[in-house]
Amino acid sequence: MKGSALSTEIAEPYAQALMSLAQDRNLTEQFGQDIRALLNLLQNSQDLRLFLESPVVQITDKKAVLERVVGEDSNNYLKRFLLLLIDKRRIVFLEEVCQQYLELLRKLTNTVLAEVTATTELSEEQRQSVAEKVKALTGAQAVEIKTSVDPDLLGGVVIKVGSQVYDASLRGQLRRISLSLSK
Template sequence: MKSNVETAEIAQPYAQALFSVAQSKNLTEEFGSDARDLLDLLKNSDQLRNLIDNPFIQAETKKAVISQILGGDSANPYLRNFLLLLVDRRRIFFLDQILQQYLVLLRQLNQTVLAEVTSAVPLSPEQQQAIQQKVIAITQARQVELETKVDSDLIGGVIIKVGSQVIDASLRGQLRRLSLRLSN
């Protein structure tokens, strides 16, 4: 079982190394896009997650699957070699955390903040744009990257989390606050 502290200690240097390579080759945005795609793939594919997490699967098998996922020789050779190195070093198990940390470094470079938005229903593009503008006004960031989730338990409204700051504009939150006031 992975602890958060151990994971961060292992993932951070690898993410920084990948970021250094990306910067030196002027590929930070391309690697960022690839990192997001790989994270989506890991999130949506239990088979891939099991392959990466299983220590009994041979390294060569993992390398073959990674090469196949990246499209063989058409993929960026630096990223492919980095992932193969993770397999060799038995660190592919931390791929998710390494990619997440890479995206943190990329956001810092671009002065972008991540806003985690939980809503009762899927947000329209106009609503997403309005939330982005509100977050830019609050944080003074250049750009905002939205990570949206739907939680029907909210009844209505949204919860926006930016770093450690949480803005609860959901009906569930308003009802909870009203209940606390009435009970006092």
């Protein structure tokens, strides 16, 4: 069910409600930072994700764990929103709600998400260079970069922005040469 159209349909109104709350309180960026941290935690801790999604775990236990995970530094409005997801039995859609919120935040701030695949981790200088190229290609004000490593690329990078893919990898260049030679 996760990742399906149904989960998106359920997650979107919650994300929009959270965005509305954040805009009313001028907390859109703070919520964005907290949500990125929460998403990172969920993606790196399968135990936490399974605990929160489990139907056999008591609601009070889920609330206690979630309150400890987000910590005292987290905004009270965001914390109460997360507890509401538990009360409404929508916590299984937490990741989708967070992703939808970040997407709404990107639209609000004219930011694009660039998924960059390279042979090694990018240095700060390389990240800056990629961001400038993506800004020039898309006309966006800012670029959020999500990186992954794929040693099979041999060299270079593959940049995906929305449905557009810019393949500047050595593997991609070799593939294009091979195709032109086979004609």
